[in-house]
Amino acid sequence: MKKNSTLDGIFESYLSNEKIFKNRNVLRPSYVPEKLPHRGDQIKRVGVILASTLKGGIPSNVLCYGKTGTGKTAVVKYVLKHLSEKSRELSIKEPIIGYINCGIVDTNYRVLAQLNKSIGIDVPFTGLPTDEIYRRFVEGLEKRGSLMIIVLDEIDMLVKKSGDSVLYDLTRINSTLENAKVSLIGISNDLKFKEYLDPRVLSSLGEEEIVFPPYTASELKDILSERAKEAFQDATLGPGVINLCAALAAREHGDARRALDLLRVAGELAERENAEKVTEEHVRKAKSQIESDIVTETLKKLPLQSKLVLYAIFVLTKQKGSNIITGEVYSTYIDMCQDLNIEPVTQRRVSDLINELDMLGVINSSVISKGRYGRSKKIKLTVPKKIVWDILEEDYRLKKLSKYVSNNKE
């Protein structure tokens, strides 16, 4: 009992410390709220399509479009959740739901492996031919004998990286299945990704298409207010906090996820300061913290060669501003490799690495023609030099290169 009283004290003080938050998980992107403001139309459309499962039908395949944070995933998850509940209520066999985030699971093999996993079949993560994994999936599903709704989130990433052959298989799978059936829900951030699809896949996958427009600032405000009620203690949000979060996120193509992140981080900052209220100042701090966190995380994970290329770009940026071209990067890179005794990769490869850095949003590169003087990529660092330098400096393998950086301040 005595021991517990100390612990109790810790718990109590911890609990009473929750001056700001009531439940911060409400603000996390994975949370599916009870209400989804301004998505009534989309919910209705997905609902109508999926409702046919309640009468034993096979719903049409659906494609959802919209930029990040426009509620695509939330709407789909929301409808599926209610569909499962309804099925249970009516004691109809529940559909199996397979959710795959193709941003992470981005090869044909791994998608199929993941699908196997969601019907309870363990498959090795490598070693088997893809057909075999597919065959096992079909067999397993047939044994289960029910409808499976497969959600392919960020489907454009899969198609861009690995083509559409799994999609082709999945869209035709129903003709090989006897007892079981499959229906697909594709979610895409990219409106143009249809161009990469085989027309046969497209016509099957895109039986229904639902577009998710970006949220406007005032819609974001509603969403935030709704969630804030759940997430925060009463009267802890200062005036203008929600408006500011909404406005900042609206500027970024109406990204609700971003808006919620801002609100959550602002709250956490206020909490850390032991403040009574969350202020607009906290939101501004949250904004810059989120931005640098994202960049820091991606930069840390970069493989050595990419870091070297980034190093070269960084050094050139310090030396001569933003007008950098591939040739310069490559020769600086070669010098650096010599200093470090590292085998350099070819220029072709560096070109790809530059493209990858571009995709990550660390740099901005665009092909330009300098006429007589050839064609190249113009490269510009798009994140603060300070952040880049902090990461590069941290890597012990790159220690020797600090001589390239004249003055380390700033």
Added chain:
DNA sequence: TGTCCACTGGAACGTACGGCTT
């Protein structure tokens, strides 16, 4: 008006690796 630079970016292929089947 055509030339020709300094690359770009597609395609095919090589190698190392972990891990399967038989």
Added chain:
DNA sequence: AAGCCGTACGTTCCAGTGGACA
């Protein structure tokens, strides 16, 4: 054990090109 398979990372080869300059 041998022989495949998929993935990651890279190479080699090369046709293609926007536009400043002669």
